[in-house]
Amino acid sequence: MKQRMRVTCGVIKQAGKFLIVQRAGGTSHAFKWEFPGGKVDPGETESECMARELKEELDIEVAVGERLIPIEREESNVIIELIPFFCTIIGGEITLLEHLQLAWIDINKPIQYDLCIGDYSIVDQLRG
Numbered sequence: 541m542k543q544r545m546r547v548t549c550g551v552i553k554q555a556g557k558f559l560i561v562q563r564a565g566g567t568s569h570a571f572k573w574e575f576p577g578g579k580v581d582p583g584e585t586e587s588e589c590m591a592r593e594l595k596e597e598l599d600i601e602v603a604v605g606e607r608l609i610p611i612e613r614e615e616s617n618v619i620i621e622l623i624p625f626f627c628t629i630i631g632g633e634i635t636l637l638e639h640l641q642l643a644w645i646d647i648n649k650p651i652q653y654d655l656c657i658g659d660y661s662i663v664d665q666l667r668g
């Protein structure tokens with residue numbers, strides 16, 4: 541059986557635009573753009589993971605809101621379940637602790653960034 545990996549990712553909207561961040565070199569999906577987040581640790585709930593990852597990556601405190609429809613992708617020998625959550629910043633200032641750059645995107649315009657492939661399905665959900 542293939543290994544499953546659950547990954548939460550945060551959808552943060554401000555002034556009508558959505559936050560995406562660019563992965564660093566030397567990681568899987570190096571230099572791709574994504575919604576910030578990461579793998580669910582053993583014993584942790586999805587929303588605990590979401591809040592922890594946004595603190596670790598962006599140094600912000602968030603209220604974790606609605607869970608969107610998860611996206612499942614098969615990659616070499618793992619199945620990645622990407623679980624998006626709407627998040628609202630309740631503390632801190634966005635500081636890039638792991639990523640190279642950030643951008644605020646207008647969801648209704650063509651995306652000018654090279655997103656991780658599964659993230660296009662999140663964009664589709666946000667476009668409704």
Ligand SMILES: Nc1nc2c([nH]c(=O)n2[C@H]2C[C@H](O)[C@@H](COP(=O)(O)OP(=O)(O)OP(=O)(O)O)O2)c(=O)[nH]1
Pocket residue numbers: 547548549567568569573574575576577578579580620622656657658659
């Ligand atoms: N965080 C995040 N990961 C994504 C997205 N889309 C997507 O395919 N992925 C993939 C990339 C990685 O293979 C995996 C997440 O791993 P990660 O490296 O961000 O997770 P992590 O922070 O827990 O990793 P680490 O501690 O092991 O370095 O999911 C996305 O929008 N956000």
